Amino acid sequence: MKFEDIYKAYWDRIFRLCMGFVNDYDIAQDLAQETFIIVWQKLETFRNESGIGTWIFRIASNNCLRQIERQKRFPKSALPLHLTEEKQYSLEPQIQFLYKCIAELPETDRIIISLELEDVKQSEIAKIVGLSETNTRVKIHRIKEKLTEKFKENGQQ
């Protein structure tokens, strides 16, 4: 597969995954770009043992996990610029609320639910995260319950 094709096909999905993780447009954009930089560097080593989707989502989610370290080094409060820029991307409140709720979940739950919402098969999610399929299913179920609850509390239905 050519890099350009992968980039076109996966950018949106990867971006949303990153956005679900950090809920910050600029950081998500950066994370998505970094993901594709890694994909570009590693594409030669890709062997079809797993689907290209699984492979790319693994890179993206691992990159999100690594973001934790950078977050510790540059806490958000050190970047006041984002406050003013956020409005630029304002969306329906419900969409914003969904991303906000997801970004507040435990880190691995963010990845799992983002992949689920991205229509990745549960067996694939299990392969990306490293859980058994049963555990993945249980997790997805619980996370959805949690989200529904939050939406209810907030009267967002």
Added chain:
Amino acid sequence: MDSNNIDFKDLWKKQTVNQPNIEDLLARLKQFKKTALRSLWITNILLFATCTFIIFIWYFYQPDLISTKIGIVLTVLAMLIYLIVYNRLLSTYKNIDATQTNQQYLQKLILIKRKQQFLQSRILSLYFILLSIGISLYMYEYASKMSSFFSVLTYVMLFLWIGFAWFYLRPKEIKKQETKLNSLIEKFEEVNKQLEI
């Protein structure tokens, strides 16, 4: 789909997405490589410059005593060890296979950070010890040519500085690194635990 009629998938996909040009990405790729290289160069150049300076002194002044030569070798060795360990650690960290599962990846991160924690404090102590012995030996030849007052003064100053570095700077630096690493390891472990049901 969802029991309460909230279509999360639909909401999820409505997020505004703005796909940058591939040219932008490639430009960034170049930039990225450049910065990575630059930071590597800065550390290396600084240390190499110091080493070259010392070797230059060796050739230029032709020390007579063996102690001076041993001193120079120890000093250079200290810097080289520090440099090599630091660079290798950095490269193993940068090259963790990103195509593993999240769980394997997290475990790898934790492992590397633990190793880093172990190495950092030991390497730093070793660095200080070698450097102190090296400089003390190195200065002997030159101090012995001074009047006894100045040679004693030189060594008193030197030992005061070494003491300050050993008892104040070294523990402070180690503590700083440890706090940073500990909180990071804790966080990674916490994330890893999330995967246990």
